[in-house]
Amino acid sequence: MLIVVEADPPRRFAFRWVADDGETAGPGNSLLVTFELVLAGNGTLLRFTETGFRERGWQAATLEEAYQDHVHGWEHFLPRLVDYAARAATR
Numbered sequence: 001m002l003i004v005v006e007a008d009p010p011r012r013f014a015f016r017w018v019a020d021d022g023e024t025a026g027p028g029n030s031l032l033v034t035f036e037l038v039l040a041g042n043g044t045l046l047r048f049t050e051t052g053f054r055e056r057g058w059q060a061a062t063l064e065e066a067y068q069d070h071v072h073g074w075e076h077f078l079p080r081l082v083d084y085a086a087r088a089a090t091r
Helices: 060-089
Strands: 002-008 012-017 031-040 043-051
Touching: 043 060
Parallel strands: none
Antiparallel strands: 002 012, 012 031, 031 043
């Protein structure tokens, strides 16, 4: 389940999400994902963070596995935002 915790278009967007169906995302049981857009020269810099892994209370091996799984996932999806943003800007 996902819950938006902050939306400040076009600068910042943050949400919490928990993989367990039916559970409401909140501090301690979810991860917090934040996207922040910052002007940088003639372009825009995306600052991305995902926090809350340690707060889940997982054992070290589970925490590391979940963290690495998310790193690989975001490495797949974040670069695709560049093309998406370029297409959206021309509409």
